[in-house]
Amino acid sequence: AAESARLKAHVRDLLRRQNAVLVAHYYTEAALQDLAEESGGCVADSLEMARFGMEHPAGTLVVAGVRFMGETSKILNNEKRVLMPDLEATCSLDESCPGELFARFCDEHPEYTVVVYANTSAAVKARADWVVTSGIALPIVRHLAEKGEKILWAPDRHLGSYVQQETGADVLLWPGSCVVHESFQADALAEMKRRHPEAAVLVHPESPRDVAALADVVGSTTAMIKAVQQLPNQEFIVATERGIFNKMSQQAPEKILISAPTRGDEGIAQDDKTRCVWMAMNTLEKVAAVLENGANEIQVAPDMAARARVPIQRMLDFAA
Ligand code: 13P
Numbered sequence: 001a002a003e004s005a006r007l008k009a010h011v012r013d014l015l016r017r018q019n020a021v022l023v024a025h026y027y028t029e030a031a032l033q034d035l036a037e038e039s040g041g042c043v044a045d046s047l048e049m050a051r052f053g054m055e056h057p058a059g060t061l062v063v064a065g066v067r068f069m070g071e072t073s074k075i076l077n078n079e080k081r082v083l084m085p086d087l088e089a090t091c092s093l094d095e096s097c098p099g100e101l102f103a104r105f106c107d108e109h110p111e112y113t114v115v116v117y118a119n120t121s122a123a124v125k126a127r128a129d130w131v132v133t134s135g136i137a138l139p140i141v142r143h144l145a146e147k148g149e150k151i152l153w154a155p156d157r158h159l160g161s162y163v164q165q166e167t168g169a170d171v172l173l174w175p176g177s178c179v180v181h182e183s184f185q186a187d188a189l190a191e192m193k194r195r196h197p198e199a200a201v202l203v204h205p206e207s208p209r210d211v212a213a214l215a216d217v218v219g220s221t222t223a224m225i226k227a228v229q230q231l232p233n234q235e236f237i238v239a240t241e242r243g244i245f246n247k248m249s250q251q252a253p254e255k256i257l258i259s260a261p262t263r264g265d266e267g268i269a270q271d272d273k274t275r276c277v278w279m280a281m282n283t284l285e286k287v288a289a290v291l292e293n294g295a296n297e298i299q300v301a302p303d304m305a306a307r308a309r310v311p312i313q314r315m316l317d318f319a320a
Pocket residue numbers: 044045046047119133134135178206219220221222241
């Protein structure tokens with residue numbers, strides 16, 4: 001604990017001296033989330049991270065999350081230096097949707113409006129008409145469907161089919177998924193609900209449809225945290241990455257939080273399956289290192305950034 005306090009003080013000092021701010025996702029380790037808040041940065045979902053970076057005057061953004069979050073920050077803040085603790089921190093959704101294959105898929109379906117999830121590379125965003133996050137996917141697709149547009153959705157097929165069901169839109173799905181959320185298992189969740197009849201079930205929409213069907217609330221990380229604060233239930237069964245428990249228990253310390261069950265057939269401990277290995281690559285030590293040596297700066301080719309900025313800005317303008 002003394003070592004962690006020393007390291008935190010060191011990083012706070014580096015942030016101040018370098019006019020830098022730490023922007024962390026809810027899935028990163030607790031020490032990083034706490035430091036981000038204590039030092040004037042933020043802990044947020046992916047939509048709020050993008051907004052915060054744009055509104056904050058700091059010249060350097062240290063983005064603790066996965067690579068697409070750093071890229072989005074750079075695309076929106078070309079004049080700022082964007083550093084990431086670990087450039088290898090990717091995302092299974094981003095990996096499942098390579099830019100060239102995706103561009104070909106879009107070319108084959110020119111009559112569709114291309115809507116991509118934020119969890120994608122700059123190249124995929126550059127090919128899109130709209131970028132959405134889980135926090136704003138439904139209102140944007142509803143808006144497009146009302147105008148009679150057909151949607152090509154990538155890369156998360158579970159979120160895409162949830163959006164299709166909720167909005168009634170005509171949706172063509174790319175077959176991607178998140179390894180963490182895909183591990184949640186509906187039969188075991190139904191059994192857990194029987195054992196905890198008073199518990200509210202919160203599910204991130206990247207989870208399989210039959211898991212989301214058992215939920216009281218389906219929503220983004222921010223929506224799930226709000227539900228823990230606002231619903232009267234004492235117990236919550238939570239289907240998302242376990243890093244979120246840090247903020248949930250801070251906001252509502254009296255509530256009991258239970259991780260939703262995962263598929264049990266691979267012999268991996270449940271804790272491991274509900275941890276995103278890429279989010280876990282972010283550590284205090286690495287934040288200190290990149291501030292000390294300026295390494296791991298995110299670069300996005302200017303022409304690609306200019307194209308990717310259009311659908312991201314469209315989302316931010318819609319959200320405003
Ligand atoms: P949010 O947009 O809800 O923060 O989700 C990002 C993510 O990576 C979910 O796995």
